[in-house]
Amino acid sequence: MKSGETELPEYSSSDEDFVDPWHVASKSATGIDYDKLITKFGSQKIDDNLITKIENLTGKRAHHLLRRGVFFSMRDMHGILTLYEQKQPFYLYTGRGPSSEAMHLGHLIPFIFTKWLQETFDVPLVIQLTDDEKFIWNDITVEEANRYAHENAKDIIALGFDINKTFIFSDIEYISSCPEFYMNICKVQKLVTYSQVKGIFGFDVSDSIGKISFPAIQAAPSFSSSFPRLFKSKKDIPCLIPCAIDQDPYFRMTRDVAQKLGGVKPAVIHSTFVPALQGVQTKMSASDPNASIFLTDTDEEIRIKDYACGVLAREQLQEILIKLLQKIIGKHRQNRALVTKEMVKQYMTPRNLECSIVT
Template sequence: MTTNGEEPQIENLKLADPEEDVVNPWSVSSSSQEGVDYDKLIKRFGSSKLDQELIERWEKVTGKPAHHLLRRGMFFSHRDVHTILTNFEQGKSFYLYTGRGPSSESMHVGHLIPFIFTKWIQDIFNVPLVIQLTDDEKFLWKDLTVEEATRLAHQNAKDIIAIGFDVEKTFIFSDYTYMGQCPEFYRNISRIQKCVTFNQVKGIFGFGDSDVIGKIAFPAIQAAPSFSTSFPLIFGAAKVPCLIPCAIDQDPYFRMTRDVAPRLGFPKPALLHSTFIPALQGANTKMSASDNNTA
């Protein structure tokens, strides 16, 4: 976080110092038996606390009681949710975007938290939802073939469908499939890639000289669904605001996205951050589908 409380610029984004909790898209750990210090994480990431005042405003705008995951602090941090609520009060809609990196046959309870909450948001606001399955990411990071990553994406899609999203307003896609179906999706990826240097992406995600180039290019792929023109069959050419419910370990992708968005003429995506479900061994780390002993 900057000294004046503003969101850090892309050139200042970086991974945790060694003495801090490790929270990034591929690893979550804490030296404390109590787990991740979320108040410190809010300060480090430059997000805003999801406080009682915002929850009460949410209830006023929707006319519905706050979800228990909000009331109990499972969602604890946000970026620009007040803007989404203001726009909604003015009759301007938005869409939801969340996702899953398919690294196992099925999803565990930790994965379900953002999806359960996302379904509730879709129900009370009656808005479209896009769900990205990053089979390409898991191929690049895990010991998987392209075919196996694709198969796991299909398996995970079944779990996601079972949550009960509105079938008329929900689009679930895998990167490997959609990339070949929608040129505008790839165009937005290229636009984002042109705005972010290797030095910047290395600072945000900690990539090293031995990392394959696919990893370096991937963050733009996760960023692109934040821009509504990536889905021309849903939104056409309209630039619709986006709200992303996700675990806070995914925030580095979207800090990068929020920095790029104004330069490309898009609204910054808003975010709602969830905490982690602790691993079975204790609060030092989160449940992980890649480690069968944690979930």
């Protein structure tokens, strides 16, 4: 493997914690050791100095997910703050792998924080729906994956993202309509070897070529040149990516090839995982309905799942949690019901994003 940020130890079943973009598991009863994960991934821990800097520059209190350490790790966040201080542009990029019709509670965390970032820094946002990835990895048809993408878009829109600053896209649809996006995919594919993706993602010779080539597709939105209609053909706008830390391997790879493409290394800010209902040794998963609270769950389903798992020993605490979740999910269900197909189409139509930094 060539030297660079992507050079990591080979995956091993003996590792205490196992984290990649598709699996999260810990042998410890206390869950993932995030300090060790920072060391393994080579990222930087978010400290009080960074949080204070954000507050001083924006004049706003830092989001509670940042203050409480849910977002705990980063790459080049200081560079993004310097851009903001100098009134230079940047944009946000995050995504969702649509593996089911509804998102769950764990999926909300990056989107809630991303919305705060967008509103606080007044920047554009692109949201990638990787329906191609979920078709390749899961036992679903390509049509089902694309339908899930549109259903998940409703959950995202229900959070209240500004339509004038937000573009949501399906890989299956956007690749066929934007040559610049596909050109960047091709450029990344040419620069990354099989040996590199094997070391980063743990692929082997039995994996399909679709899996091996997919990381380039997730890398491409990191470059503003992939969105000529959104950014008026500006090719050098830096990017900040809020995501769960299991997605970091994609962006270590991206950062290694960015300068060879004539682009800017994306900055990344990482969140922890929301544990599965059965315990902290793994995360909520859309493929296991009993491990997750979905954004479409009814009040009764939330109550049944919480009591069935019994993660909180004290009944009073469980009742507090149940009522809080019912309030959050109930409000989301109401907002989601107001999202029409026409609204989804508007968010997913490429157009100039109205934002003060892109002039």
